[in-house]
Amino acid sequence: MEHTPGWLSSTLIYLGAAVFAVPLSKYLGLGAIIGYLAAGIAIGPWGLGLVAHVEDILHFAEFGVVLMLFLIGLELEPRRLWSLRRPIFGWGSAQMLACSAALFMALYALGSAFPKLLGGWETALVAALGLALSSTAIALQTMDERNLLPTPGGQAGFSILLLQDVAAIPILALLPLLGSDGGLFAASDVSPAGRLWAALKIILVIGCIVLGGRLLLRPLLRWIARSKTPEIFTAASLLLVASIATLMQKAGLSMALGAFLAGVLLAESEYRRELETDIEPFKGLLLGLFFIAVGMSIDFDVLRRSPGLMAAIVLGFLAIKGVVIYSLTALMRVPVQERPVLTLLLAQGGEFAFVVFQAATGAQVLSPETASLLIGSVALSMLLSPLLLVGLDRYWLPRLNRSKGPAMSEISEPQDAPVLIAGFGRYGQIIARVMLAEGIPCTLLDHDADMIEAARSFGYRVFYGDATRLDLLRIAGAASAKVLVVAVDDPEQSLTIVDLARKHFPQLQIVARARDVTHWHKLRDHGVTLVVRELFESSLRSARSVLELLGHDPAEVRQTARRFRQHNMELFEKMRPHYKDQSKLIAVIKQGRQQLEEQMAQERAQRAEAAGQASQGKPQA
Numbered sequence: 001m002e003h004t005p006g007w008l009s010s011t012l013i014y015l016g017a018a019v020f021a022v023p024l025s026k027y028l029g030l031g032a033i034i035g036y037l038a039a040g041i042a043i044g045p046w047g048l049g050l051v052a053h054v055e056d057i058l059h060f061a062e063f064g065v066v067l068m069l070f071l072i073g074l075e076l077e078p079r080r081l082w083s084l085r086r087p088i089f090g091w092g093s094a095q096m097l098a099c100s101a102a103l104f105m106a107l108y109a110l111g112s113a114f115p116k117l118l119g120g121w122e123t124a125l126v127a128a129l130g131l132a133l134s135s136t137a138i139a140l141q142t143m144d145e146r147n148l149l150p151t152p153g154g155q156a157g158f159s160i161l162l163l164q165d166v167a168a169i170p171i172l173a174l175l176p177l178l179g180s181d182g183g184l185f186a187a188s189d190v191s192p193a194g195r196l197w198a199a200l201k202i203i204l205v206i207g208c209i210v211l212g213g214r215l216l217l218r219p220l221l222r223w224i225a226r227s228k229t230p231e232i233f234t235a236a237s238l239l240l241v242a243s244i245a246t247l248m249q250k251a252g253l254s255m256a257l258g259a260f261l262a263g264v265l266l267a268e269s270e271y272r273r274e275l276e277t278d279i280e281p282f283k284g285l286l287l288g289l290f291f292i293a294v295g296m297s298i299d300f301d302v303l304r305r306s307p308g309l310m311a312a313i314v315l316g317f318l319a320i321k322g323v324v325i326y327s328l329t330a331l332m333r334v335p336v337q338e339r340p341v342l343t344l345l346l347a348q349g350g351e352f353a354f355v356v357f358q359a360a361t362g363a364q365v366l367s368p369e370t371a372s373l374l375i376g377s378v379a380l381s382m383l384l385s386p387l388l389l390v391g392l393d394r395y396w397l398p399r400l401n402r403s404k405g406p407a408m409s410e411i412s413e414p415q416d417a418p419v420l421i422a423g424f425g426r427y428g429q430i431i432a433r434v435m436l437a438e439g440i441p442c443t444l445l446d447h448d449a450d451m452i453e454a455a456r457s458f459g460y461r462v463f464y465g466d467a468t469r470l471d472l473l474r475i476a477g478a479a480s481a482k483v484l485v486v487a488v489d490d491p492e493q494s495l496t497i498v499d500l501a502r503k504h505f506p507q508l509q510i511v512a513r514a515r516d517v518t519h520w521h522k523l524r525d526h527g528v529t530l531v532v533r534e535l536f537e538s539s540l541r542s543a544r545s546v547l548e549l550l551g552h553d554p555a556e557v558r559q560t561a562r563r564f565r566q567h568n569m570e571l572f573e574k575m576r577p578h579y580k581d582q583s584k585l586i587a588v589i590k591q592g593r594q595q596l597e598e599q600m601a602q603e604r605a606q607r608a609e610a611a612g613q614a615s616q617g618k619p620q621a
Helices: 006-027 032-043 054-074 078-083 085-111 121-131 136-145 152-178 183-189 192-225 230-250 255-265 272-297 300-305 307-331 336-347 351-362 368-403 426-437 449-457 470-475 491-504 517-525 536-549 554-578 582-615
Strands: 419-422 442-446 462-464 483-486 509-514 530-533
Touching: 006 032, 006 272, 032 136, 032 272, 032 368, 054 230, 054 255, 054 272, 085 121, 085 152, 085 307, 121 152, 121 351, 121 368, 136 152, 136 272, 136 336, 136 351, 136 368, 152 336, 152 351, 192 230, 192 255, 230 255, 230 272, 272 351, 272 368, 300 307, 300 368, 307 336, 307 368, 336 368, 351 368, 419 426, 426 442, 442 449, 449 462, 470 491, 483 491, 491 509, 491 517, 509 517, 517 530, 517 554, 530 536, 536 554, 554 582
Parallel strands: 419 442, 419 483, 442 462, 483 509, 509 530
Antiparallel strands: none
8 A cells, every 4th residue: 555645545544544434324224414413523633643633624525614615505596595684694694693692601610610721711712703603514405304404494504504604704804803923913914905905806816706796607517518529517516616605715714604505596597507507416426535534633632631621512502503503593583493403403513613723823912822722512412413413313303203293182082074184284185175066074084283284274073193093093993983094194193093993893904005006005904995095096097198189099099008907906916925025025026017917918019910900991800
């Protein structure tokens, strides 16, 4: 390995660590981010020591955050961004000011106990401003994975994160004014003309991005696209983001903010989707590298020397920010079930805190040991947050989801309708409407309070109750009903309901909804014969529409659909004995598909021959 180029050995180390740690972390249910962080710890200075220059790789990996903000900007048209101006500057400013103030008071008080590390109001102020920032990379990545960005909570979180990116600029500008070589009064060596030029430079750079995005970027991308060279368009996409990031950094602004503005300006471009497709793989890899670098940056030597102080800072700032942010989400009227996740994502420290604390060390506001302590606290919070999120998903959110919405009393009046429908979602609603249209009474059960409120506003009489409970099935009239329709979403719940009905109410005829093929087989195993896959008929109808649009005769299309339906049901019966044996199941499916294709090809040939004979006036056989 001594003759191996450095970039190649580093690539092997990073890719090997990620490929091993991330799938293992996902398998354990911890998520990809934990895997990247663990990989960084393992190969970093405090693990195997395979990588030493953490700062260099962290600076390079920050480009992943820049690419992520560019892609998010591509999803936001200027009109939509303008509509978010109030939450960005209103709630975003409120979060920064409230969290900074609360953290400053707590750190200033803590400084009396640890004067060497946290003494002085300047140290407390810089630490509070840095810890008030949140991780844009982790928060937006998590919200995107959970499809939370379009939700009220996601919009609120995005607004706060965007304001934090803007706030990083004045925070960095403040640091020289707090330095030990003159403190606040060191500002006297900055002339008014210098300050004016700095402000004009910022305005000029932002103006260049806005005007360039409007007037130059689209014609430039159009010219590059005409070359019909995909790799050059990919290179141009990366060059565009890198150029804007460099321009913003030269002006002392946030690279991520500039990339975001460029993305917004191209959100209405005809090349938006192609830009997204080209940049997405690089964003994912660089973000993973960023999280690995964060894991490597954790200074376990500081943790070993001051474990109590480190724990106090990490847990303290997570708790303080959590209380402030949760209160803000309540004032912003974020739905209750979205508040815990949003609070946790914004309570952790952020990647810009590394920049703030490193810059503060250079400006002699923080000592190197204090900066290491704070950087380690931020990195540990970024490591803890995904773990806390796993616990939130497993233990808190299920209870919150069960208790969300208006309070409702369970069904208490005995019912005697001939049809009992468990589940009043989009599937159960159609069945209920048909029954009611025919004048057949139905007892409708659902355990989603919001769904019941909405159904009652349309005049439906839906009862609140969990159909997996035997006592509620009795009250709902299962003992006297003729038909039970199992239309719940969850496959395990539907199987529980089926087992209860077959055991305690044998007179019931059960009609069940199958979510997928596996669920269909399990329902059949539980003795249900009238099982309908929820998407089969709608998908088959769409296939008929496609064939008709391609010019096929409607009568032949209907025949094809009937043939396919019949074959599919026969194939399912052949699959049933083998559906738990993957190899035999695949063999049966392949054989059935081949038989269908051969049969359909034979019928097409017969129709073509018959059509040819008819056109020649020959009698058909």
